[in-house]
Amino acid sequence: MxxxxxxxxxxxxxxxxxxxxxxxxxxxxxxxxxxxxxxxxxxLKVPQEEIEDEDRSTKHRRLRAEYQVNDIQRYAPHHLTEIHRKTxxxxxxxxxxxxxxxxxxxxxxxxxxxxxxxxxxxxxxxxxxxxxxxxxxxxxxxxxxxxxxxxxxxxxxxxxxxxxxxxxxxxxxxxxxxxxxxxxxxxxxxxxxxxxxxxxxxxxxxxxxxx
Missing domain, CATH: 3.40.30.10 (Glutaredoxin)
Structure with missing residues (x-):
């Protein structure tokens, strides 16, 4: 190369x-x-809804998915919609x-x-x-x-x-x-x-x- x-x-x-x-x-x-x-x-994975008595791993996956969404919106050049689309x-x-x-x-x-x-x-x-x-x-x-x-x-x-x-x-x-x-x-x-x-x-x- x-x-x-x-x-x-x-x-x-x-x-x-x-x-x-x-x-x-x-x-x-x-x-x-x-x-x-x-x-x-x-x-991108769709964040799961928060549930009662969720275990640590479930909470971790949910928060990670939510963080990814917020992080992407923060760095995007404009507001993004339908970010979990599968095209x-x-x-x-x-x-x-x-x-x-x-x-x-x-x-x-x-x-x-x-x-x-x-x-x-x-x-x-x-x-x-x-x-x-x-x-x-x-x-x-x-x-x-x-x-x-x-x-x-x-x-x-x-x-x-x-x-x-x-x-x-x-x-x-x-x-x-x-x-x-x-x-x-x-x-x-x-x-x-x-x-x-x-x-x-x-x-x-x-x-x-x-x-």
Whole structure:
């Protein structure tokens, strides 16, 4: 891996990934490009209702879940709603893979897509589940729409979702599982994982030092 490139595993439905988004993108100003890798991770746990005579472990789990909610709201760039939503991000991930692996788009286009999907989902509270949802986002990316109109990229995109996209998605998910990556964001330097946005300062320092 290039010392100026960071592998970042993310999940569009993960608020931890969303909260890390701006910090990850800010690495570009340090000359570091982001090699995004989409995966599916666990949604936030819904805090249980407090019950009478709850045991210590039950209370601990409840308070931990409540703390996570409060912590996320505190650091979010805006008020978040439906933070325990469980969204199927398969098509959104295929949109990413279509740009990256099928069209071989440059990093700026990939970054724009990742940011757009996160904003569409969490800031604007819009759907990212269907092929049409993602097509709507793709339509706003200028470089895609500068293609020759005869290419009819919308048709190519729909076909990708029904064939090659499913294969690319399976390969990506299998690779992450093989490496034991199941939480997001997770950053890789070589084969060493760093889990969580709190590790970004350390990750940046390591990359700049070339270690």
């Amino acid at each position: 290039s010392p100026k490139q960071l592998i970042a595993y993310f999940d569009f439905n993960s608020l931890h990934s969303y909260l890390a988004l701006d910090s990850i993108l800010s690495l570009k100003a340090e000359g570091i490009s982001i090699n995004w890798r989409p995966i599916s991770s666990m949604s 199927d991000c398969q098509v959104a991930n295929m949109g990413f893979l279509w740009l990256q692996q099928e069209l071989k788009m440059d990093n700026n286009v990939i970054d724009e897509y990742v940011q757009s999907v996160f904003y569409h989902h969490w800031r604007d509270n819009c759907s990212i589940v269907t092929i049409q949802d993602i097509e709507h986002i793709l339509l706003k990316i200028k470089k895609i729409n500068s293609f020759d109109q005869e290419l009819k990229w919308q048709d190519a995109w729909k076909q990708y979702c029904q064939s090659t996209g499913l294969e690319h998605l399976e390969i990506t998910q299998t690779e992450a599982k093989t490496k034991g990556i199941n939480t997001t964001p997770t950053f890789l330097i070589g084969s060493e994982p760093f889990k969580g946005r709190a590790h970004l300062p350390l990750v940046l320092a390591r990359l700049k030092a070339g270690i």
